Amino acid sequence: MQLLKHLQRYSDIDFLVEPTRIIGKEAVMLVDPDQLILIDSKFPISTGKARILNGNVEKDLEDMWKRLDQKKVFNINDYNTLEDINSELDRYAANCKEGVTCEIEEFGNSVEGRPLRMLKITKPGPDRKVLVFDSTIHSREWLAPATLLKVLDLIHKQEENDAIELLNKYDFYFSIILNPDGYVYTWETERFWRKTRSINPNSICNGVDLDRNFDIKWGTVGASTNPCTDEFCGSAKASEPETKAIQDLSLRIGHKVLAWNTMHTAAQTILFAWSVLEDGVCKMADDHDDLSRVADAYADAIENTYGTVWRRGNSCLLTYPTSGTQNDYLRAQAGIKWVYTPGLRGPGFNPGSNAIEPSFREYWNGVKAMIKAIEDTKQ
Numbered sequence: 001m002q003l004l005k006h007l008q009r010y011s012d013i014d015f016l017v018e019p020t021r022i023i024g025k026e027a028v029m030l031v032d033p034d035q036l037i038l039i040d041s042k043f044p045i046s047t048g049k050a051r052i053l054n055g056n057v058e059k060d061l062e063d064m065w066k067r068l069d070q071k072k073v074f075n076i077n078d079y080n081t082l083e084d085i086n087s088e089l090d091r092y093a094a095n096c097k098e099g100v101t102c103e104i105e106e107f108g109n110s111v112e113g114r115p116l117r118m119l120k121i122t123k124p125g126p127d128r129k130v131l132v133f134d135s136t137i138h139s140r141e142w143l144a145p146a147t148l149l150k151v152l153d154l155i156h157k158q159e160e161n162d163a164i165e166l167l168n169k170y171d172f173y174f175s176i177i178l179n180p181d182g183y184v185y186t187w188e189t190e191r192f193w194r195k196t197r198s199i200n201p202n203s204i205c206n207g208v209d210l211d212r213n214f215d216i217k218w219g220t221v222g223a224s225t226n227p228c229t230d231e232f233c234g235s236a237k238a239s240e241p242e243t244k245a246i247q248d249l250s251l252r253i254g255h256k257v258l259a260w261n262t263m264h265t266a267a268q269t270i271l272f273a274w275s276v277l278e279d280g281v282c283k284m285a286d287d288h289d290d291l292s293r294v295a296d297a298y299a300d301a302i303e304n305t306y307g308t309v310w311r312r313g314n315s316c317l318l319t320y321p322t323s324g325t326q327n328d329y330l331r332a333q334a335g336i337k338w339v340y341t342p343g344l345r346g347p348g349f350n351p352g353s354n355a356i357e358p359s360f361r362e363y364w365n366g367v368k369a370m371i372k373a374i375e376d377t378k379q
């Protein structure tokens with residue numbers, strides 16, 4: 001574990017699934033032939049300490065790009081470009097069910113000037129609480145926006161009873177792409193790019209890990225000050241326009257938000273506060289039992305859909321300590337109690353389009369169970 005964390009921080013090996021403290025949970029690395037020799041020397045493949053999951057990622061990617069290059073329009077059952085997602089969001093906003101309001105709010109801009117967008121699907125009524133869902137703060141985690149678009153579609157369509165009942169009670173805000181520059185870069189240049197595309201002074205390496213850049217215990221643990229790593233926390237707390245925009249949004253709407261889900265992929269985990277250490281040990285939330293009970297209902301409902309295994313728990317304990325995270329900021333500064341970071345299924349960061357439907361089915365069951373468990377806690 002120590003050696004893996006060291007490699008993650010100081011080598012240029014790309015970790016697709018980060019090393020965690022979960023016993024038996026594998027880290028996944030994307031390596032070139034030279035790096036494979038290094039890994040084999042540290043974790044001999046012959047002894048089973050490491051194994052080759054996919055000996056030819058390039059071929060998989062070639063096949064995928066061939067398919068996606070032929071796809072000319074938005075397809076909810078496949079991965080979509082930022083441009084196509086934005087057109088589709090416009091279409092959702094323009095075609096709203098009677099009695100429902102669908103409205104796009106642009107709450108900031110990325111460093112390259114792309115708008116940060118949120119589709120709000122609401123109904124009239126006093127003191128309605130909001131459920132917020134966002135994804136793609138890490139641009140390579142494509143299954144998250146693909147899954148979330150299906151949830152959005154279901155709420156927007158208002159055909160299924162569960163979706164009708166939930167919109168009768170709550171407003172839904174969806175921000176599908178929190179890191180648009182990185183997302184465009186994953187389509188145009190480097191499929192496994194995680195960070196933003198900001199230019200770092202005095203470095204040849206671009207990008208900041210937005211999920212280490214928030215103004216909450218920034219830079220204290222589990223973040224890198226090396227701009228060339230995937231966990232680079234930025235030059236200062238909230239140095240990035242995307243971070244500032246998400247912070248400002250959450251401070252503005254926090255009082256009316258019941259729950260906020262910030263979606264990642266390829267972990268099969270439901271994580272909650274806190275991410276940081278306090279006095280050298282993982283900091284536990286005062287309401288840990290509440291968070292844990294709801295996370296159990298949430299993860300159990302997901303597991304019961306297809307029999308997959310989902311870990312749930314304190315983010316620091318279950319994975320490793322990190323700081324400057326969105327989850328911690330939403331809890332500590334925006335005052336939102338029910339903040340969860342689901343890490344959707346894999347495999348890896350490049351699952352085929354056939355992963356989208358099962359990911360959506362299990363996630364949607366989880367969301368419904370999460371809301372029900374929150375309601376039960378409040379009574």
Ligand SMILES: [Zn+2]
Binds near residue numbers: 265
């Ligand atoms: Zn992520």
